Amino acid sequence: MDALKEQNQDAKLITGNRGVRLNNENLKRLTEDHLYHIALSNVQHDLGQLFGDVKFVCFGGQSSRMEKFASFISKELGLEDNGPPKNYAGNTDRYAVYKAGPVLSVSHGIGIPSLSIIFQEIVKLVYYAGCRDVTFFRIGTSGGLGLEPGTVVVSERVVNGALEPSYKMVVLGKTIDRPAVVDTTLVEDLANCSLNSDNFKTVKGTTLCADDFYEGQGRVDGAFCEHEDGEKFSWLRKLKDNGVTNMEMESLGFIAMCHRANIKGAVCCVTLLDRFEGDGLTTNRQLLSEWQTFPQIIVSRYIQQKLNESS
Amino acid sequence: MDALKEQNQDAKLITGNRGVRLNNENLKRLTEDHLYHIALSNVQHDLGQLFGDVKFVCFGGQSSRMEKFASFISKELGLEDNGPPKNYAGNTDRYAVYKAGPVLSVSHGIGIPSLSIIFQEIVKLVYYAGCRDVTFFRIGTSGGLGLEPGTVVVSERVVNGALEPSYKMVVLGKTIDRPAVVDTTLVEDLANCSLNSDNFKTVKGTTLCADDFYEGQGRVDGAFCEHEDGEKFSWLRKLKDNGVTNMEMESLGFIAMCHRANIKGAVCCVTLLDRFEGDGLTTNRQLLSEWQTFPQIIVSRYIQQKLNESS
Numbered sequence: 185m186d187a188l189k190e191q192n193q194d195a196k197l198i199t200g201n202r203g204v205r206l207n208n209e210n211l212k213r214l215t216e217d218h219l220y221h222i223a224l225s226n227v228q229h230d231l232g233q234l235f236g237d238v239k240f241v242c243f244g245g246q247s248s249r250m251e252k253f254a255s256f257i258s259k260e261l262g263l264e265d266n267g268p269p270k271n272y273a274g275n276t277d278r279y280a281v282y283k284a285g286p287v288l289s290v291s292h293g294i295g296i297p298s299l300s301i302i303f304q305e306i307v308k309l310v311y312y313a314g315c316r317d318v319t320f321f322r323i324g325t326s327g328g329l330g331l332e333p334g335t336v337v338v339s340e341r342v343v344n345g346a347l348e349p350s351y352k353m354v355v356l357g358k359t360i361d362r363p364a365v366v367d368t369t370l371v372e373d374l375a376n377c378s379l380n381s382d383n384f385k386t387v388k389g390t391t392l393c394a395d396d397f398y399e400g401q402g403r404v405d406g407a408f409c410e411h412e413d414g415e416k417f418s419w420l421r422k423l424k425d426n427g428v429t430n431m432e433m434e435s436l437g438f439i440a441m442c443h444r445a446n447i448k449g450a451v452c453c454v455t456l457l458d459r460f461e462g463d464g465l466t467t468n469r470q471l472l473s474e475w476q477t478f479p480q481i482i483v484s485r486y487i488q489q490k491l492n493e494s495s
Numbered sequence: 496m497d498a499l500k501e502q503n504q505d506a507k508l509i510t511g512n513r514g515v516r517l518n519n520e521n522l523k524r525l526t527e528d529h530l531y532h533i534a535l536s537n538v539q540h541d542l543g544q545l546f547g548d549v550k551f552v553c554f555g556g557q558s559s560r561m562e563k564f565a566s567f568i569s570k571e572l573g574l575e576d577n578g579p580p581k582n583y584a585g586n587t588d589r590y591a592v593y594k595a596g597p598v599l600s601v602s603h604g605i606g607i608p609s610l611s612i613i614f615q616e617i618v619k620l621v622y623y624a625g626c627r628d629v630t631f632f633r634i635g636t637s638g639g640l641g642l643e644p645g646t647v648v649v650s651e652r653v654v655n656g657a658l659e660p661s662y663k664m665v666v667l668g669k670t671i672d673r674p675a676v677v678d679t680t681l682v683e684d685l686a687n688c689s690l691n692s693d694n695f696k697t698v699k700g701t702t703l704c705a706d707d708f709y710e711g712q713g714r715v716d717g718a719f720c721e722h723e724d725g726e727k728f729s730w731l732r733k734l735k736d737n738g739v740t741n742m743e744m745e746s747l748g749f750i751a752m753c754h755r756a757n758i759k760g761a762v763c764c765v766t767l768l769d770r771f772e773g774d775g776l777t778t779n780r781q782l783l784s785e786w787q788t789f790p791q792i793i794v795s796r797y798i799q800q801k802l803n804e805s806s
Contacts, residue, residue, distance in 0.1 A: 210715040210724070217716065220776045221708075248588045275780075277559045278605065294589065297606025297744055301708045307718035345665030354656030355710045356722055356730045397532075397612045399666045404521040405528065407618035408755055411667055413521070419667045433608055444719055465531045469586075 204311045204318065204445060219305040223275035226312040235313035239286040240487050241306055242321045247280035247291040253480050254282035254289035260484050261285050287487060295395065296437035303441050320442055320449035323479045326432035327401060328455025329424045333467065334384050334475040336482055338375045339391040339451040340366060342435040347426055351440035362440040370450045377485040384478045389429025391451060393436035401431050403463040420459055430455050452479040515622045515629065515756060530616040534586035537623040546624035550597040551798050552617055553632045558591035558602040564634065564791050565593035565600035571795050572596050598798060606706065607748035614752050631753055631760035634790045637743035638712060639766025640735045644778065645695050645786040647793055649686045650702040650762040651677060653746040658737055662751035673751040681761045688796040695789045700740025702762060704747035712742050714774040731770055741766050763790040
C-alpha cells in the first residue's frame with residue numbers, strides 16, 4: 185500500500201512534456217482504485233507492466249470497430265507476430281480495451297455520459313501505469329454538412345448545440361463549464377497526414393456535438409419530431425454558415441476532458457451522409473464499413489510518424 | 496410501398512388502450528425506415544411477423560445482462576423449448592435486442608444519449624410491428640442513499656441534477672423541456688410484486704439521473720474532482736432530505752420519453768452500494784451479479800401477473 189500512496193503522492197511528478205494531470209487530491213487516500221467499468225484495479229493488476237508502454241489511446245464508439253482498428257494498427261506497426269490484440273476489459277462488456285504495442289484501442293459507446301466514464305478510467309489507467317506523453321484520439325463517425333459522404337473531418341473546433349465550445353455538466357447541483365480547447369498543432373499534424381493519392385478527402389472543420397441522434401441533430405425521422413423539413417434546412421444552413429462541417433455525439437466532452445487532463449487529443453471522424461441530402465443512413469453497410477477505416481488510416485499514419493521520430 | 500404508407504397514415508388508429516404515439520407526421524413520407532442502430536428495416540424485415548406479439552420491452556445497460564434476463568424470463572414463462580432467445584440486432588454490436596415470447600430484452604448502453612437512440616428505434620419497431628398495449632421497463636443498477644446495498648428501488652419520481660423532473664434537450668439550437676411524468680399505477684403495481692419471503696427489500700423512491708458516473712454523482716474518486724468529501728456528504732444529505740433514494744444515468748430520459756410516446760413505463764433499479772459509505776464499487780462481482788437479478792425478479796412477476804390476467 186505504501187508504494188501506491190507514494191505513487192499517488194508523486195502524481196505531479198509524472199509529467200513528461202505533456203504529463204497526465206489527475207488533479208484529484210482525493211485519490212491519494214485510496215488504498216485501491218477499482219476501475220470498475222473495465223474490471224481492472226491498480227492493486228490486483230500490474231498496470232505498469234501491462235500498459236506502461238502505451239503512447240496512444242484511440243477511442244471509438246463500437247467494440248467491434250475498435251477490435252478491427254487494433255488489428256489494423258497491429259499490422260501497420262508490424263506486430264502481427266504477437267497474435268491478435270487482447271481485450272483487457274474482457275471481464276465486462278460495457279467497454280472494450282484492446283492493446284496493440286504502444287496503442288490502446290478503446291470503445292466508448294454512444295454519447296458524452298458513456299464516454300466520460302471510460303475516459304476517466306483510462307486517464308487513471310495510464311496514470312497508474314506511469315505512461316508519459318500520451319496522445320488521445322477519437323476516431324468516429326458523423327453526419328456531414330455539404331461534404332461528400334466518406335470525407336474525413338479533423339475537428340479544429342468543437343461546439344455544443346448552441347454553437348459554444350463549452351461542455352456543461354452538473355456537479356453537486358451546480359452547472360459548471362469545461363472549455364473545449366482544441367490542440368491546434370495536433371489538428372494540423374493530423375490533417376497533414378492526408379495524401380494526394382487517398383481515395384477520400386480530409387478536411388478541417390467545426391464539429392457540432394449533440395446529445396441525441398434524432399431531434400438533437402435536427403433529424404425529422406425519429407419517433408418524435410416537432411419540427412418540419414423547412415426548419416431543419418434553415419438550421420443546417422445556419423450551422424454551415426458558422427463553419428460546422430459535421431455532427432456527432434462525443435467530440436465536445438472528449439476535447440474538454442483532454443484539455444482538463446492536459447492530454448494532447450484530437451477528434452477525427454468520417455461523414456456517413458450529407459445531411460443536406462437526407463436524414464437516414466441508407467448507404468449499404470459494406471461501403472459504410474469501408475468509410476469507417478478512413479479516419480483510422482489518417483490516425484495510423486500520425487502514430488507511425490511519431491513512432492519513427494522517436495525511434 | 497402503398498401498404499406502408501397506409502400503415503403510417505393509420506398511425507393514430509393504432510392505439511389500443513395505451514397505443515404507441517409516434518406524433519411524427521414526417522414518417523408518412525418515408526418509403527422505408529432503416530432502424531439503423533439495430534440493423535432492421537420496416538421494408539426488408541417483416542416486423543409484424545417478427546415482433547407483433549410483443550407486450551413488454553425491458554431495457555438495461557449491458558448486452559450480457561439483457562441476454563441473461565431474456566433467458567431468465569424465457570424460463571419463467573415456460574418458453575425454454577423455443578431454444579435460447581435470439582438477438583435480432585445481431586448485425587450490429589451497438590445494441591442487443593433479445594426476444595423471449597412477448598418480451599423484448601434490449602440493451603441501451605450508458606447515459607441518456609445512448610438510451611435515446613435505441614428507445615426511439617424500439618418505439619418505431621413496436622409501432623411498425625403493430626404492437627398494442629406495450630409496457631416498457633428500465634431494469635438497471637444504481638447507487639443508493641441510505642439503503643442497504645442490494646435493495647430494489649421502483650422510481651416514483653425521477654429528477655435531474657437540479658432536482659427537477661424535467662429532461663432538457665437542445666433541438667435546432669433551442670432548449671426544450673420534456674416532463675418526466677411517472678405512471679403512478681405502474682409504480683404501485685410493480686412495488687406490490689415484492690414478497691415478504693424475498694431475500695431483498697423493494698422500496699419506492701426518487702431517482703436522481705446524472706449525466707456522469709463520477710463528478711455528476713458527486714463521487715470524489717474520478718480522474719477529475721474539484722470538491723471535497725465534506726461537500727459531497729452535504730450534497731448527499733440534501734438529496735436524501737428531498738426524498739432521493741438512488742442515482743443512475745438514464746431514468747429521466749426513459750420516463751420522459753415513455754410519457755412523450757404515451758407508453759406505460761417504469762424504472763426499477765437495484766442499489767449496488769450505499770453512497771454514504773463510499774464511492775467505489777468494491778463488492779465482489781459475483782454478489783453484484785446476484786443483486787442485478789433482483790429488479791429482474793420484480794419485473795418478471797409483474798409480467799407473469801399481466802399475462803395471466805389476459806389469458
